[in-house]
Amino acid sequence: MSNLNGSICTPEEQARAIGPTSGIFCLTRGQSIGLAFTAEAGCVSLVAVVGVFLLILRKYIRHVKLIQRPTDLYMLSLFTSDLLQAMGAVLDIKWVHEGKVYVGGYCTAQGVIQQLGETAVAMATLTIAIHTLIVVMWGKLKHQLIVAYIVVACIWLYVIIFVAVTVSIHTRGSSHYETPTPYWCWIGDGTRYDAERIAGEYLWLWITLFVSILAYIPLFFWAQGNITVSTEHWWEITFHSSKENIQGIDPDGRRRRSLGMIAYPLVYSVIVLPLSVVRWITGFGTNTHQMSSVATFIVISIYSLSGALNAMLFLLTRSDLLLLGNTSSVPSKGLGLAPGIALAVGTDRPSGATDADSTRSRIKSRQPPLDVEDEGWQLPTIEHPSEET
Known part of the structure; x- marks a missing residue:
């Protein structure tokens, strides 16, 4: 049955949906359309990430070793996270088809997948930002694969254990941890699980946002030749007011090209900031009347393109990672x-x-x-008659 607002919920379901902990949310026609865009964005990311994995697999069968440097492992972790996040968005198709979001096994599965993917994406991006800053500024951790394995293992252990424990503790009988929030399933039940929302995801989104911006600033001035770092003492940083000697500091243009390393955290910051603002205003999905659903669907659709954007950056700026470089001459x-x-x-x-x-x-x-950490950032360069690029 369709109501005047386009909802296809029955009168009984409409009555149940009025309560704050009803376990069901009836979508209007406009909300179904907005959610369809979110699912489509997830499909785009899913196809893009699967395409990257297929390219990696194609190269892998011709090589012996897939992980050759820390950044290979970090990128593999990032794309695995992107795959889960995209799958969580694609699952919105069911809610669009039925015109309602309700608790149950499917709802719990979507919430779990989204938690795993979104939190792991944030933590992987945070790792890339920190690793990039340390490698570029101080030349450390270039070849420390054991450190990379430990970091990635800690990320996935934290995410998996946190989600498994919270879901198992708070899901009992008719009590559900993953509920409509309200347009898709995630951690619900009003303000009862605020601590889980923050520790399980939002804290990492905000830390990554802050660290990414913080890391970009010194990298930008380093690439411009305005600051130099001592090779002996990491805390000795020299500031230069003039850029006249930039050719002497950066004769091969590596500093300028190094800005591509921070592209992933920077793009992540751009798509996470509006999402955080909207989710904060709406009380993490508990007070949706505070903001139009249109704004929510716009920011979440952009956020769902995270995997596609990372895949595009991967192919355009660092195609030598994970065996994607040109090895035809070997x-x-x-x-x-x-x-x-x-x-x-x-x-x-x-x-x-x-x-x-x-x-x-x-x-x-x-x-x-060239050092393996310095080659492969194939950003577009501007050729000058007097410089060699």
Whole structure:
């Protein structure tokens, strides 16, 4: 039965939906349309992230080792989180089809998936921001894979344990932890679970937002040549008022290109800030009358594009991560080795070359032209007649 506002709920369901803890929310026609856009945004992100994983898989079958540096592991964790977040948004299709959101197994599943994905995305982005700042400014942690494994393991252990414990404790009989909030399922029941909302997700969204902005500021001035950091003492930072010596400080343009490293946290900040404002005004979904549903659907649709935006950044700015670089010039017998080593294998010695020359040539071939953490940020560059890009 359709009412004047476009809702297809029955009169009994409409009556039940009036209560604050009814466990059901009847969508109007306009709200169903808005939620459909959110589901479509989730589908776009889902397709984009799956596409990235397929590209990685295609490259992986031709290589020996997938994780070669910390950033590989962080990006793999980020895209896994993006996949879960996108799946949570896609599940809105059921509510659009039925015209109502209600508690149950499906509702709980959506809430759990969204918690896992959204919190893990925030924590992975936070890790990338901190790692980028440390590597670029001080040159530390470039090759500390063990640290990366520990960090990623801690992220997923925290997220999984937190969600599993809270859902199992607060879901008993007719009492549901994941309820309509109100257009999709998440942590509900008014202000009763405010602590769980903050510790389980919002705290990490806000920390990531703050740290991302904080990390971008010194990286920007570092790339511009306005500040330099001592290689011996991390706390010794020198400020420069003039940028006349930027060519001497950054002869190969690596500083300027390094801004691409912070692109993920920066984009995340742009899509999270309006979402946080709207969710705060609406009391985390408990006071939706405080703001038009249109604003909510706009910001949540943008937020649901997180996976697609990360996939686009991944392909445009760092395609050498996770084996996505161009490896066509590396012989098959050198797979898994550094390009210099692979090219050195089986190379004929020029006529007249001495053993010493051959030894020096082999040693030189083992030295990669750039540090693995410095190559691959293929941002568009502006060529100048007097500079070499």
